[in-house]
Amino acid sequence: MTAVEDRPGVPSDDAAAPEIGRARRRKEDARLITGMTTWTDNMVLPGMLHLAVVRSPVAHARITNVDVSAVREAPGVIAVYTGQDLAEEQGSLPCAWPVTPDMVNPGHPSIAVDQVNHVGEAVAVIVARSKAAAQDAVELADIDYEPLPVVLDMEEAVQDGADLVHDHLESNTSYHFVFDAGEMGTGSDTDQAFADADVVVSRRFVQQRLIPAFMEPRSVVVQPQGDNYTMWSATQIPHILRVMAAMVTGIPEHKLRVVAPDVGGGFGGKLQVNPEEILCLLIARRLGKPVKWTETRSESLMTAHHGRDQIQYVDVAADREGNVKGLRVRLLADMGAYLRLITPGVPALGAFMYPGIYKFPAYRFECDGVFTNKVPTDAYRGAGRPEATFAVERIMDELAVELGMDPLELRRKNWINAEEFPFTTVAGLAYDSGDYETATQEALQLLGYDELRAEQQRRRESGDPVQLGIGFSTFTEMCGLAPSRVLGSLSFGAGGWEHAAIRMLPTGKVEVVTGSTPHGQGHETAWSQLVADSLGVPFEDVEVLHGDTAISSRGLDTYGSRSLVVGGSAVVKAADKVIAKARKIAAHLLEASEDDLEFAGGKFSVRGTPGTGLGIQEIALAIFAAHDYPEGIEPSIDAEATFDPENFSFPHGTHLCAMEVDTETGFVKIRKYACVDDVGTIVNPLIVEGQVHGGLAQGIAQALYEEAVYDDDGNLTTGTFVDYLVPAASDLPHFDTGNTVHAAPGNPIGAKGVGEAGCIASTPAVVNAALDAVRHLGVTDIRMPLTPERVWRALHDGGDGGERATARTNAQAVDSTDAPSTSGGAL
């Protein structure tokens, strides 16, 4: 990866140059990287007690007896609570997205009362004077379980007569969600389209279960003060958490303050109302003392929500010339054992993106949300859209093979042309702007496409054991999660607006309060750049405040590539209001008419009289003193704004992957990766590139490395980072990145969102590349992640590489106490 210094566009010294577009180094990074900041787990409060959670070792069982008497006697232990103890007051964890009116939600206790439904579910909570004492006492809890049949396989779980996860329900199906373009009037009849088609290609794709694997483990501190409570949490969503926690616990919203201090990553994994957050509140309320819970990495992998886990049945219809005629998608989506905050909504969010950038005349989508005895799934970077993009970009390649067409030609024939924007798709979305052809041309150049194709040919002809393939992904995504009305029409439990406030301090410095809470994205830098340009103040004079509901009263937080598009736009709108208010004061002080004033470079001046004028920072002092200001206005130029766009934004791009496959071992290696993304206006190229790199790493990780694997008993086999393989920099190639810029028309910045792009686009490019390398050897699919073994099996036995073995089955019997079931190295 290119070093920062090599990159064009590093901060220019030209103070007059606009901030927007500058590759500013992030102002927050020094403190984040060195740890010179407050992470939740750093917090120490007088009298603080520590929690440890006793967790179920079994996936599905009735709890027949709970004996915690030995725990109570353990040194340092203050209290222990079981599910029975908290049953009356714990309520249910919220699910904010009832995707259908008849969706079945079994409720989600924070602590199991009489039944456990996944390994790792909380069954008791120990409160002790130290973390070590709490942890030591965990082993003393004696809990009896009566096993129930374990439901893991979705295709089995939806059969009639299947064992049930929740035996008081009629089936394992939570909901059946349908989007039919024919019925909605956005497309023609799908069955007819398939009946009339020359060619139909059908595939079954498996979106494996992934673990968000954020760097900072989850951590919560709750401090009671009289009937007020302050909760610090390593969360993405302090504002949503506050509302939800108030509703769950009955603590009135105005008595609850939630603070997300600096937060070390989330990727959707901290877009949650966690059982432990509720448990901390309940226990702090009972004891009247501050409490802290910080998870171990094992707890994190086992119990924090997972992502993806869908089986996709995809059919595409086309004519012989390669014009697509219809798309049909059936999904089984694994909810896990319960519905968490937006568990059911993730596949539904994807529903609208399966048509991708193509002009399908007909489209039908159906999804069953299925309960299993696993930890719930929920948002993970891209949430629904990576799955959709994968399906359409993979099936386009399959269709190309079926038709004997070049995969790029097929795409070109069917994609929306630049002059057709805005374009309303068969799913009813109005794509805002873009140019797929230009992005593709530039990406082909960056990759060195023609040379690599020639090399591929040579390797095929010589029968080289290392084969080469090239994979495409020409994707778009739906970003800037907002339009509140649209979210309402999808039954989402909240709006999508965002709020900002600007406070002009007497010395001319500026405080910006944002409702979009960052957890590593660099909001402080980008927002400072926006405000510096809007108000004409120095970048350094801007401070961005966030994450504390007592400071930032309104907000809907950070997810769905929404922060800049929605939250940044609110900041710009607030700045406009500051200028409008300052204009009145400037006119008064300059004894000029408001209409004669122009505002540039932070200064009001009277048109035609250069040299005269009043800076906005001076006005801030003048209005603080408030000795001289116009009648009838308030003595303040502070302002707030709430922004609610009317449409999503639709970044797009072309991602190309060249992949080497060692046919002797099955090892795959990315030879080259090039992508050109259109994310609209770029406020900070360095941040954009960082987001693309990180997204690529996670998307490539889904294709090649990561998979949460459960054994037949419902134990998470990939319970440590030895087995849940997160790639490091050394495992990733250099990325050749580029941009085209088509400003988004729907927000004042013109930004489209970049947080999820790389993660959404890269996965199918990588898999398509591997298949392109070995298709001539008879391989038509390889299941993700493409482990060397799967690739080798697909080459040698046919099929998609199959399931992975979950147990260490050494020839010699192994004492399980000293041999954790890890795949490489018992540690």
Next chain:
Amino acid sequence: MIPAPFQYVRPTTVEEALQAIADGGEDVKVLAGGQSLIPVMRLRLAAPETVVDLGRVAGLRGVRDDGDAIVIGAMTTHSDVLSDPLIAEHAPLVAEATATVADRQVRHRGTFGGALVHADPAGDLPAVALALDAEFVIAGQSGRRTVPAAEFFVDYLTTAVEEGELLVEVRVPKLTGSWGMRYEKFNRVAQAWSIVAVAAVVRRENGRIAEARVGLTNMGPTPLRARQVEEALAGAEATPEAVAAAAQRAAEGTEPSSDLNAQADYRQHLATVLTRRAVTAAAGL
């Protein structure tokens, strides 16, 4: 991730260490670099009564020349191994394999002796020690004994080091003649354990392979020598064909495990491919 409570002792000599082990009670664990022991303790898969930390036993650290062998102290860290001139000269295979162990941070703490006593089937150094015919010097309260590599690795995570004993050093014989070496490691990501790996040490003479030693990593509960390959190569012509034919026999008689990364038959296949590659490289072909 907090270990269960334990007693902690930090001796400065081998004698003190042996005494501390003897006095430590029921379940005593020796702590070297802690890169394997600490994780198992934090996961509470091990809960020793006493931990005897060898970190201050200076005599166990470093490499010396002992005439026909070099001697590597048990507490020599992986990163010390990588920069040691004697190892570079006489046993470059040790350095080559060590360079593939984990990441920089782990290599700064993890030790040569710890990795060998831990004897993880996926660990890289046991097969190397076996291929180099190393000898292990073990100290107990009744004195010292020397065990050849072929007898050192007893079973899964089990070596000839008995309770109450310490590994103090490892003697690696210097090789004379024209030897080539190669460690061929197969893993999914750069910093991971071996799925399978092959250590090859080959002596060439007059266009022929005079002698070959092949050690296999993770092809069973202990590291193995691929004896059939070695026999097939002894005296064979140094050609890619001869090497490929011999390498076909690499997995004969092995019973590797099946796990997330590889089922047994795939491991056996990998062993043949990696053996061919390792021997080819070691033979300079």
